[in-house]
Amino acid sequence: MNAKIKVIQKRNNSTEIVISGELTIYSAMELYQQHLQAIKLKELVIIKLAAVSEIDTAGMQLLVLLFKEILNQEVDSILHSVSPIIMDYAALFNLEHYFPTPTTKGEK
Numbered sequence: 394m395n396a397k398i399k400v401i402q403k404r405n406n407s408t409e410i411v412i413s414g415e416l417t418i419y420s421a422m423e424l425y426q427q428h429l430q431a432i433k434l435k436e437l438v439i440i441k442l443a444a445v446s447e448i449d450t451a452g453m454q455l456l457v458l459l460f461k462e463i464l465n466q467e468v469d470s471i472l473h474s475v476s477p478i479i480m481d482y483a484a485l486f487n488l489e490h491y492f493p494t495p496t497t498k499g500e501k
Contacts, residue, residue, distance in 0.1 A: 396420040396445075396452070398428045407437040408468075410459070413444030416452030425455055434468045442492075443474035448482050460491050 396414040403409060414420070440459070445452075456479075463470045475492050483489050 409439045411441040415447040418451035421451040421455045438470040445476045
């Protein structure tokens with residue numbers, strides 16, 4: 394299953410981004426060009442990644458790019474959920490700081 398992304402601009406001045414499926418080299422560029430390249434974020438971004446079933450380096454790059462864009466636009470964000478496959482991949486490449494869990498959030 395190719396990756397799917399939903400970007401929902403909510404009335405409560407938040408943006409919800411839901412990514413699911415296989416976030417790999419075969420879909421990452423298309424998702425970036427169609428959904429994230431010129432994204433305008435509201436005051437709060439809620440990110441849901443629980444349904445990502447596969448990820449590779451291109452998918453991780455896309456997620457890191459998304460997090461950097463959130464920083465660039467100076468909006469608050471909540472990482473609502475992350476799939477175990479993303480956490481395993483993040484640990485492999487020492488990128489866990491991009492995916493804080495409720496127990497590690499805010500720790501330095």
